[in-house]
Amino acid sequence: MEPLTSLKPLIAVLVSLGVVPILISSRNANVREAWTFGAAGAKFLIVLSMLPAVLEGQELVFIVAEVLPGVAVALRVDAFGMLFALVASSLWIVTSAYSIGYMRGLNEHGQTRYFCFFALALSATIGAAFSANLFTLYLFYEMLSFATYPLVTHHQDAEARRSGRKYLLYIVGTSIGLVLPAMILSYDLAGTLEFSTHGFLPHSASPVMLGALLFMFLFGFAKAGIMPFHSWLPAAMVAPTPVSALLHAVAVVKVGVFCILRVLTGVFGLDLLASLNLGVAVTYVAAFTILIASLIALTQDELKRRLAFSTIGQLSYIVLGAALLSPKGLTGAMIHIAMHAFGKITLFFCAGAIFVATGKKYISQMVGIGRRMPVTMAAFFIGSLSVIGIPPTGGFVSKWHLVLGTLPNHQWAMLVVLLISSLLNAAYFFPIVYRAFFCQEDQCLFEDTPKEAPLWCLVPLVITAACTILLFFYPFLFLRLAQLAGS
């Protein structure tokens, strides 16, 4: 099926970029929020309108400018890109609603700037999802790094400044220091940067060079939070919660993992990796990250930092799934992007709601909170089930495929790692839920008159919790997309 050139991917990317001048110019808050909502809705609808074509295996292509010989700023919508774009744009609607409640609840300053950079970050995310070659991916990756810096350092205090510095050091440092040279070297080897189904790097290149390239890409995309370059994520928890919710659970980190998957499938190609058995090395790196992150999460008392480390662990699931080099593993990895997104965003919404309602950040202060905020904690429970991977929630589907993925190549070690880490996930989520609902009389810190967070916060987290359960029963959309991308 030859690709169909259409303007839709470009409009999808530019719709939120276009809203920025309007946001700057609009005077009062309601108009501004209405515009953000409108932009989110419009983006989701445009992405949705491209879905039927993609489901039939059709690819939509749009070349913006032929910038370098053999390299163009070009957008291409394929199944994998569509999956990620769907997740990101749908959750932006929910998050924009949530951030209205959150920002009004704490009457934060600089809200116009907040919504503008939020829109910029989203356009970069969708751009990364639809990028046709490694160069456009790098372009949107950099744009995302710089667009999220003002969001992370929103509070403009000393701590925000330190974490902003760390955020930049890791993300921009590795992207310029590792990804740029790697891209140059691969362009030098292959002469092009277009993603192709089984990789564009020539098999004739020396294995040492290919290995070095792989690891430069792996650690270069620091947004994926692979172990040595992960500590920007907990530091970024200083940001307001909707930022942590959408960006640091769904958009930004997923772009990092999305790039790594694109590199593994589009740049190297699974058969090249298999022939050089580089896949095994990547699985060990991912496994190491999963275990260590889960262990550290156990020790974190601040709720958002625990969720952050849990995210680092979950991201490496996706990398692990892809590195198993089996079709099932790849499908599992791709679905996990969606499942984890919905699960983790619910958890972050709950954390935000707790902070808005009670001002509490630390888990030790949340004993018996279930009596005061039953709905929030119920959603928290569902979210944690999904992240752990227990049946009634979507997380189970992706974990199931990941486990199936380890079988064909007899990678028992990876199977064991998956199971242990699921246990660890349970170990750091269930105590929170348990202590929230079943506290002894003397230790309960909250009286049992229910007083939830404002509706603007509550409704989105209920929706996302419902989605996690819905995805368990009807995962066919994402499954179909993942299988299409895997083939």
Add this chain to the structure above:
Amino acid sequence: MSAHYPALLVIIPLLASFFISAAGWLRPPWCFPLALTAMGGSLLVSIGLLADVIRGIPDLYWFGGWAPPWGIYYRVDHLNALVLVVISGVGFVNLWAARPTVDRELPEKAGAFYTLYVLFVTGLLGMVVTGDAFNLYVLLEIAAITGYALIALGKGRAPLASLNYIFMGTIGACFYLLGVGYLYIVTGSLNMQDIARLLAPLHGSRVVTVAFVIMMVGVWLKMGFFPLHAWLPNAYTYAPSPVSSLVAPLMTKVMVYVMIRMVMTVFTVDYAFGVLVLNEAVVWLAVIAIVAGSLMALAEKDFKRMLTFIVVAEVGYMVGGFWLGNRSGFTGSVLHIVNDALMTLCLFLAAGSIIHARGESRIQSLQGLFSTMPWTMGALVVGAMSIIGVPPTCGFFSKWYLLLGAVEGGHYGFLAALLFSSLVNVVLFFRIFEIGYFEPMEASHGGASHGHAHGHEAPAMSEAPLGMLVPLWMTALGLIAVGFYTGEIVGRVIRHAIPATMF
């Protein structure tokens, strides 16, 4: 009419400068409009020349009707058509931004200022388009003398800095003149093509080697290439802001062009890279230039002085890129002349409007800039992105070619230096953005804004005048536009400029 474009390119600003100087005495208000027509005219002519070159019409112009080796002739080819457009473009845009400062600081001598401004750009335009080695020296001196005078106008240490610039600049120009003399004594002709033809049999001789070395040292001295850059930081820092945003983007880039022209046309590429085994050493010199420039910029306390050290590092990019000796390196170097001129203009214009509004350029005094001057800082962010090398802006693409050239040439030292300098640029600019973003304005900071605690309500917006903001934003958007048009620029123009013998 278009046959006369090469002559008109230089004559329009030259004649206009005489009218401006006379108008300075007779009708002072006419000075700025005359200067504007001069710059606008030369911009249109240079665009016309570029169009001719792209259409493949060679532009040869014999002055006085005499054939080349006897008379002086202008030759517009793929290489200098692009540089012409950049020079006249930067001159035109910067003139807009110069007006508020000139009206405020030297109202009576505006005529003289605009005369020297236009003559400076004329000198550069002539230098880029001339085909005669000695004529290039004369135009070099015009640009130099007007540059010295304009720089000496600044406050504080400007005269001393300009005097040092004169000494180093004169030594550089005389070395260049000596180089031309050595070539003349051995070949008997002053015309570049003619010298190349006559020089071919003499490639082994000592004179050609020494002439090459002297010319290179002279050109490097004028361009501020690392070991010979001592004059550049002071000269560009203490110059008045409209002058530094004119001289910084153009002077060094045109001298890089002169180096490329000399090596490509007079000494021919296979001599420079074949007979002489100099290019390895020069690339390592460029590596030192980049690293040293970046480190010194890091150590700087003054914002504008930091920018000058970035210019020193960028010169290292261009020289290193060219001396790699392969097609990508050459393309990267020429493209970087275009991109770096625009980037440096954007940064210095932003610095100029900050100094215009704040009165000083110490980095510590840049607090609360994002709230008081959001538009200027917005443009500064775009400029910074381009210097760091972030894709949509043009800075990335020239860095891409330079890196590719380094990889193809197997020169990993140069690759490491480029990446190191990009990372240092990130630190440099985000240090300033942090101060501008986090630290609130102190009380009574010269501006009308009042001091306050946590910066909750943004202090009054004391933006630079519109006259400076419009050119600044034109440049910033230009950076992104040129970024997207890199394919066109390289494909249509630079690719044809590469000498055939370059592998």
Add this chain to the structure above:
Amino acid sequence: MEDILRQIIEKDNYWIYITLMMVGLYAIIAKNNLVKKIVGMNIFQTAVILFYVSIGVKKGATIPIIEHVHDTAHTAIHAVDYINPLPHVLMLTAIVVSVATLGVALAIAITVYRRYQTLEEDEILKQIREP
């Protein structure tokens, strides 16, 4: 040994211009007083002018002004009889340039003096370091 001596004697003009240039260069670098540096710069430029003019010399040739008698047909003019005019033209320009640079340098030296009341570079730098 003998041909080296001949070499030196035959090319004495180049020796002179090189020594003159080096004197100028030394003055620019080593001198402390700004005006002395300016004088050194001027010597440096004059040395280059001397070099160019010495290129044009021809043994047994007269100045390049051709006396032509109106009525008789043009007797053939041989280039050998006249010295090479081109370096002289070039050096007219170079002299003008060196005068212009000298003028501007002196003007700037005056502004330096007006601002620091001294022309000794070390005193100026001392004034700059501790205002």
Add this chain to the structure above:
Amino acid sequence: MKILGLIIVVLVGAVLEYATIDFPPLGDPASPASTHVSPRYIEKSIEETAVPNVVTSVLADYRGFDTMFETTVIFSAGVACFLLLRVPPSRRPQRASERQYRHRLTGLTFRIKGGAEVSLPLHEFERVDSIWTPYDFIIEKVCRYLIPFIQLFGLYVIAHGHHSPGGGFQGGVILGASIILLSVSHNLRIALKRMGERTSALFSPVGVFIYAGTGALCLILGYNFLDYQALAALLPGGPIMARSHGIFIVEVGVGMAVMGTMVWIFKNLASLGRYDEGL
């Protein structure tokens, strides 16, 4: 600093010296410089430009473009000195400085304290500058009579550039020197009376404009820039004579420019931009 200077000087001297080994010996007629381009100038100068002085023909015609920019260099130096030094009248401190007058006939000098208003029959007195310039009757009178002849000689040098060594630059400098002699022998104010700042400031752009204007005129008349044979349409005589006339017009332009600039630079430098008292 001195040792560094010595090292650099020795190094550069050695490099330059190294090249001279391959140079042709001094004055050898067969050297490439004398055989490649310049023979045509010498042999064809009369034929093509009817100017016996080959240097002037090369200067103003063959390489006329160079000379135009050379005049522009002079012009830009003049403007630069003005820009750097001239203290605009509005900015000068207004304290009345003490003034000195000299009685013409007796030679007695009177000093008026600052600010005091005294009514003096000015035609009998002449102002003496605070830097006491020795009033010397002989020098003043000799210069007074000499200057017109110097200027006449200057004009001769400009006009006679075709046949004898000379031309625009030399003539212009002589004319400039005559005005400078006036201000040296008398004082700057008298020189300013003869040639005010405005005239000298306008002389230089007009002079260079004559040069560039003639070139532009040739352009308009359809030939290349600075191709004087285009002037044949306006001036008597064939294209060859038109070249000679063209060269002459250009020499006049250069002379004006150089004179104006020399005087302008001298005034700015001598009076440090205040135009009140000179050397």
